[in-house]
Amino acid sequence: MKSSIFLIFCFPVFFFSQIKVNGKILNKNHNPVEDAIVQILDNNGKTLSFQNSDSNGNFTFQVNKEPSYTLEVNKILFEPLKRNITISNDQKSVELEIILSEKINQVEEVKIIGQASALKQSGDTISYKTKYFTTGSEHNLKDILNKLPGFEVGNDGQIKIGGKKVDNLLVDGKDFFGDNHQLATENLDADMIDDIAVINHYSDNAKIKDLEPSDKTAINIGIKKEYKGKITGNTTLISAYEGRYKAGVNLFKFDKTTNMSFIGNSNNINDEVITFDQYFQMIISSKNDFVSKRNVGNTDFIMPTTLISDDRMTKKYNNFGALNLTSYLSKKTKLNIYSIFNNVNQNKNILNNTLFFDQNSSYSTTENIKTKEQLFFNRTRANLDYLVSDNSLLTYSLAFDPYSGKKDVQIDQTFGNIENRIDEKVHDTPYTLSQQLSYTSKLSPTKLLALYIFNDINYQQNNFQLDNFPNVLNLDSPLLQDKKYNQETYGLLSTYTFKPKKLIYYIGLGYSLTQDSFLSSIENSQYSNNNKISRNFFNTEFSIYKRKGFFQFSLQNTLLYYTSLNRLLYLPKANVKFQLNQLSELNLSYQVKNDFANTNQTFIQPILDDYNRILQNNILDLGLPMRSHNFSVYLRYFNLFSGTILNLSFNYTKNEKSIITASQLLPQYIVISQVLNSTPTQNWFTNINLDKKVSFLKAKIKLNGSYSHSNSINIIDQIENPITSQNIILKASLMSVFKNGIFNYEIGVSKQKNISSYTNLNKKISNDRTELFADFDGIINKHFKYYFRNHYNIYISEQKQHFLKTDFEISYDYSKKWEYSVIGNDILNFNKTQIILSTLQNVTLQTSIIQRLPGYIGVKVKYNL
DSSP states (O other): OHHHHHHHHHHHHHHTOSEEEEEEEEOTTSOBOTTOEEEEEOTTSOEEEEEEOOTTSEEEEEEOOOSEEEEEEEOTTBOOEEEEEEOOTTOOEEEEEEEOOBOSSOOSOEEOOSSTTSEEEETTEEEEEGGGTOOSOOOBHHHHHTTSTTEEEOTTOOEEETTEEOOEEEETTEEOSTTOHHHHHHHSBGGGEEEEEEEESOOSSGGGTTTSOOOOEEEEEEEOGGGBSSEEEEEEEEEEGGGEEEEEEEEEEEOSSEEEEEEEEEESSOOOSSOHHHHHHHHHHHHHHHTTTTOOOOOOOOOOTTOOOSSOOSEEEEEEEEEEEEEEOSSSEEEEEEEEEEEEEEEEEEEEEEEEEOSSOEEEEEEEEEEEEEEEEEEEEEEEEEEEETTEEEEEEEEEEEEEEEEEEEEEEEETTEEEEEEEEEEEOOEEEEEEEEEEEEEETTEEEEEEEEEEEEEEEEEEEEESOTTBTTBOSSEEEEEEEEEEEEEEEEEEEEOSSSOEEEEEEEEEEEEEEEEEEETTSSOEEEEEEEEEEEEEEEEEEEOSSSEEEEEEEEEEEETTTTEEEEEEEEEEEEEOSSSOEEEEEEEEEEEOOOGGGOBSSOEEEETTEEEOOBOOOTTOOEEEEEEEEEEEEEETTTTEEEEEEEEEEEESSOEEEEEEEOTTSOEEEEEEEOSOEEEEEEEEEEEEEEGGGTEEEEEEEEEEEEEEEEEETTEEEEEEEEEEEEEEEEEEOOTTOSOEEEEEEEEEEEEEEETTTTEEEEEEEEEEEEEEEEESSSSEEEEEEEEEEEEESSSEEEEEEEEEEEEEEOSSSEEEEEEEESTTOOSOOEEEEEEEETTEEEEEEEEOOOOEEEEEEEEEO
16 A cells, blocks of 8 residues: 555656766856756647756756657857757667857847647746636636646635745735735626736845745736726625615726736625635735744734635625735835725524533533624735835835724523523723834845834724523623733834855844733722733844855754743754756645743633633743744646646644643533643644646646645543544536637536544544535527536534535626626525534534525626726
């Protein structure tokens, strides 16, 4: 079995390595020519593979043994060159020396595919001409990206290339709503898109790109000329069964100096441009990026418990607005600012059967939970660049993320023969605010100096009211509780980067001060907590990078000295990369991280988490480092010309210390949890993705599989209890690519299984979902388009359930301006449907029947400006 697995993983390498073609590219003075584009072609002129020559002018191909090939070399400022290669039967390798002649006239770019202008390569940028990859039935940018080789747009709108998330999204070279990809993928019409470029080692400042050790990937969306210099976009109206509606507007203006965009949406059909869980994930992602060079420790935003926002509702009203402005105010000043607003009113209805247990006893309850929620968030980003001189840049950056969540919950609980009526009211008002002023100066072509001054605030407030619950903490109802948490960080950082030859050297020196405070109180009681702590540290970093050639690496060494704790921490990071060709690579990395407990995780007096959980006696050592070790492997094999893309990844994390829970069951059926440091925990994740073109079917096969496994510990009745969690995802599909076809399809199957188990208590729960899908779309003629989505779902938890979800749209393009459609969503489930799920957490085993939004049929009118 092990040998079979080994062959499967190594198959792409063995299959394409039968003979080596090695070469060196030189100019007429016999100096190496770097970044020349080298292609190897078969006897029919088809490009089999391509790559760029390294800093020594070298290149290497691995091809099947055939009698002859053609080698083609292109380089800006040099004449193109072709050379025939003849291979004998007993020959094991080919050694070549290529001399390029200089060109009199400069050209701006080199085409590297003979198939018209489908793909172009220029330095770190690869450009796709979308018309050569699409079928004509695409509605928006998401549809286009999902048909480009190596691209994937998830349900959350996030764009991935070869399994890796794209960091920045640009439109005509200008920022477009930061990392909020869904605003572009769902709202930019397919007709507007001319080309898409992938930019590796992306830097906001092109002048310092060679000195800044950036691992970012950006994509740039090129807009067609006819959509530039004027207001364009569309408005959409949907009217559907039982009062369902949507009103939306997308307005854009793209020109040379300024891009402006406005996206607005009001609906009750669960059409969310950004969901609340995506919003908080973006806060974490962008905030970590904002402080990536500061080593300030824990900056994660704690998501409030009210933030479960999906289709598992009985009613949902959504109002959304987003504005983006990117403008070159002058030759020296550039401004980018965007702001996103979302407001949701929603109702939930859940029926819970809950088993409470410990080492010696158990009991169960039944609860009918009705919830009304009002959720609001805003996300604002601003960035102002001022070019002090040709080599100096001053930048001010702002990130502001406020949130408000109100939740009113009514619980009808049955415990044996006892019936209780419980009322909860929760109001969360957190926000994060980050500001940074930076000055970057390119002292010479090989030296860079940067200075940063920054301030970060993480504020959270929670008001909790509990009514009609018997004898909680011996207090009369209603019970009122207030919690406030505030973390403020101030700091400065200086960095010096220099590149004497092929290596980049980076030195960083900084100082940071973090102040942490947590207050909690329960009205008319002695239960209150007031915790404060200050941590300050000096950080020193010395790093070495090599960013070009077949073998690339980075070695980062960071020392943190916490003066308030008298602790010295060493946090190394190492990365090795083998650039197999321009699009294929193998990465190995190892990193050590550190964190500390915060004041809102340590307290003495009790705090209510909700109506059946009390947190108390959480005594942590705030000065105890919690180190983690991470090791990862990533392989990407990308052969555009054979239509083969293979991605393999593996990630392993071990936490030396972790914060876990200790639980105890009380007679009042209240779970008491404690948080404490304990023994090491670990988790690992592996993923495989294969995308293969099947030419004779005019289709491609897509395979994806992942497996994650985590081991942790909780404590029940003072006894350690190991916990194991597993998640398995498998998906396989066949997608046609008929050009301008009346009929295109994607058919396949996906399976997801989650398993959680408590070893000592012999408790285990499994949630299993299988989905069979058959999606169809096409162009009947120049006026009619259609799509049908058919997804048959089978859920197996404590019970088994299944349903068919069918969506469709048939649109009539009356003119370039007007489009009329008949649409349907989940049309076989007009009655309120439900999902049954089971969860195992702390000392509870819970089965939930959750109501979902019903389906609808309606009409849509769309007007294109």
